[in-house]
Amino acid sequence: MADIRNIVILTGAGISAESGIDTFRDAGGLWEQHRVEDVATPEAFARDPDLVLRFYDMRREAIQTKAPNPAHRALARLDREWEGGLLIVTQNVDDLHERAGAERVLHMHGEHLNAWCTACDTRSRWTGPLIDRPDCPTCGEPCLRPDIVWFGEMPYRMEDIYAAMRGAHLFVSIGTSGAVYPAAGFVRDARSLGAKTLELNLERSQRSGWFDETRLGPASELVPSWVDEVLSQQN
Numbered sequence: 762m763a764d765i766r767n768i769v770i771l772t773g774a775g776i777s778a779e780s781g782i783d784t785f786r787d788a789g790g791l792w793e794q795h796r797v798e799d800v801a802t803p804e805a806f807a808r809d810p811d812l813v814l815r816f817y818d819m820r821r822e823a824i825q826t827k828a829p830n831p832a833h834r835a836l837a838r839l840d841r842e843w844e845g846g847l848l849i850v851t852q853n854v855d856d857l858h859e860r861a862g863a864e865r866v867l868h869m870h871g872e873h874l875n876a877w878c879t880a881c882d883t884r885s886r887w888t889g890p891l892i893d894r895p896d897c898p899t900c901g902e903p904c905l906r907p908d909i910v911w912f913g914e915m916p917y918r919m920e921d922i923y924a925a926m927r928g929a930h931l932f933v934s935i936g937t938s939g940a941v942y943p944a945a946g947f948v949r950d951a952r953s954l955g956a957k958t959l960e961l962n963l964e965r966s967q968r969s970g971w972f973d974e975t976r977l978g979p980a981s982e983l984v985p986s987w988v989d990e991v992l993s994q995q996n
């Protein structure tokens with residue numbers, strides 16, 4: 762660990778599972794209840810906006826009843842106490858990292874608690890439903906959509922993510938199946954840039970073979986003990 766200064770962490774649905782937020786691919790996951798192409802693509806929104814808006818209204822409401830778990834809190838502690846570089850890149854659209862106190866967080870797939878106006882291109886904090894086509898707080902047009910990166914859309918702040926990866930000595934992946942790109946390819950990018958790579962997951966993922974080390978178990982146990990380890994070796 763002595764030579765580890767800059768860390769990039771990628772999180773997925775698995776880190777929020779123990780907070781009661783459905784994952785995507787696990788049994789009973791979101792994608793079992795809804796076809797991706799029916800609810801999480803720009804084509805679906807054009808075809809049946811009510812279905813898509815209801816799907817995200819339901820999830821936006823649900824996450825506000827959930828709380829961060831020990832894994833979120835451990836990463837918030839790391840954010841507070843780690844003197845080196847740190848970026849938590851999350852695929853999750855919930856706000857549990859921030860509610861646990863983490864600040865160096867980047868939502869590459871967007872956030873439930875933002876609405877995006879397609880008329881004036883501004884984003885507004887939003888906790889209520891969008892199904893009734895409320896007016897944009899900035900321009901007044903009824904053109905708000907979920908601030909979510911749908912399949913086929915470009916993830917957010919890719920240049921900031923790659924910049925952090927270029928300086929990273931350690932890349933850690935937590936609670937993700939490695940099924941969705943470009944996030945699933947980050948471990949390979951990190952390795953080619955010389956970083957050590959560690960996976961913390963409930964079960965082996967589609968990318969486990971690309972990691973130097975994989976630890977299996979629930980995030981609420983694996984993440985606090987890994988953070989203790991890292992901070993205890995911070996010189």
Ligand code: BV8
Nearest residue numbers: 773774775784785786852912913936937938941942963980
């Ligand atoms: C794009 C927001 C152009 C929506 C999401 C290359 C090859 C093949 C396909 C592609 C490719 N490049 C692009 C594609 C197409 C596509 C894609 O990857 N398709 C897949 C299905 C094959 N990608 C895109 O469309 C992306 N855009 O490519 O734009 C472009 C071009 C160049 C450069 C850049 C871009 C956009 C993808 C984003 C879509 N939006 N989310 C919403 O939330 O509704 S993706 C969504 O699904 C999540 O954000 C996340 O990314 C993914 C779900 O994965 P996970 O989070 O990993 O969740 P999952 O349920 O799968 O797994 C949970 C894991 O946790 C499991 O491993 C489980 O074991 C573990 N676990 C469970 N419980 C616990 C646990 N671990 C620890 N503790 C526990 N308690």
